[in-house]
Amino acid sequence: MRWYSTFVAAVSEVTAGRPLPPAATAAFESLAGHVLPTIDRNGSLLADAVARGLGRDRVVSNAAVLLFGGIETTEGMILNLLWHLLHHPGLLAAVRADPDLLPNAVEESLRLEPAAAVVDRYATRDAELAGAAIRRGDPVTVSLAAANRDPAIFPDPDTFDVHRPNSRQHLAFAHGPHFCPAMDLARLETLIASAP
Ligand code: HEM
Structure with a gap:
């Protein structure tokens, strides 16, 4: 959690245009000190990924991304x-x-309050969306929270309806090549935590 809090603070600093805090570099090195030795353990899946070309530094970066992906999202x-x-x-x-x-209650909760309310994307081609011209390369902020309450897909969208037949159609885990790889783990964790 200390690593995570330090990375979160660092992202806020960098996003605000300020320099990377030294504490973040130290936390990253500490994380690397724990993650790198696991690559060389017998039967490590990471060893396989490294053999197929994933750089060892990328393994550490991905471990940091996993902290971002897996902590506050599931808590929320x-x-x-x-x-x-x-x-x-x-x-x-x-x-x-x-x-x-x-399980449907879990989906309704995800639909109404997705942990990531928006995701950022870059347009891969020129497009027109609802009258707005988008050029290739433009940054686009996509509101998953709004899509999840689209009345054309979810009638009476603001109601938590545990019997809703299509509640899994929400976009809380995004869509496309960077959709959440841990969506079923997150669902399972929530089911275990809330089971009667
Ligand atoms: C309620 C739980 C969760 C929600 C709602 C959620 C949502 C998301 C969303 C919307 C994205 C796409 C972000 C983007 O495209 O900008 C994403 C990506 C990701 N998530 Fe999750 N997530 C959850 C839990 C988890 C957990 C438990 C883990 C790991 C243990 C995880 C790991 C990741 C990773 C590594 C990515 C990046 C995938 C990529 O860029 O290819 N997530 N998640």
Whole structure:
């Protein structure tokens, strides 16, 4: 958690145009000191990836990305679901009476409060979207939170509906080549944390 907090603070600094704090370099070296030896362990999946061309420094960078991907997102996902269950007694009773509804409750929670409200993308070609001209290379901020409440896809979109037939159609884990690789792990963690 110390590494993670240091990286989060560093990202805020760099994003604001300030220099990388020395604490971040020290935290990255400390992370590397733990991650690099695991590459050479017998049967390590990382060894396989390195043999296929993934640089050892990239392995450490990806470990840092995993901290970003896996900590606050899942915390938020579990807490949002519990908040909904505890604030809507009817919902809690329904899930208690039929625990098979829990996976759909997880999806509804993700749909209504995705951990990443927006993702950034760069247009790969010129396009026109809802009357807006987008040129190749333009940065585009995509609101996953808005897509998840699109009334054309989710009728009565602001309602937490545990019986919604298409709740898994949300975009909380994004879409395309950089969609969340851990979406099923995150779902499983949330199911385990909230199981009756
Ligand atoms: C509620 C839980 C989670 C949500 C809502 C979530 C959401 C997302 C989203 C929206 C992206 C795409 C970001 C982008 O394109 O800019 C993403 C990427 C990623 N997520 Fe998750 N995530 C969750 C949990 C996790 C967990 C538990 C891990 C790891 C253990 C993880 C690891 C990653 C990684 C490594 C990426 C980058 C993938 C890439 O760039 O190719 N995520 N996640």
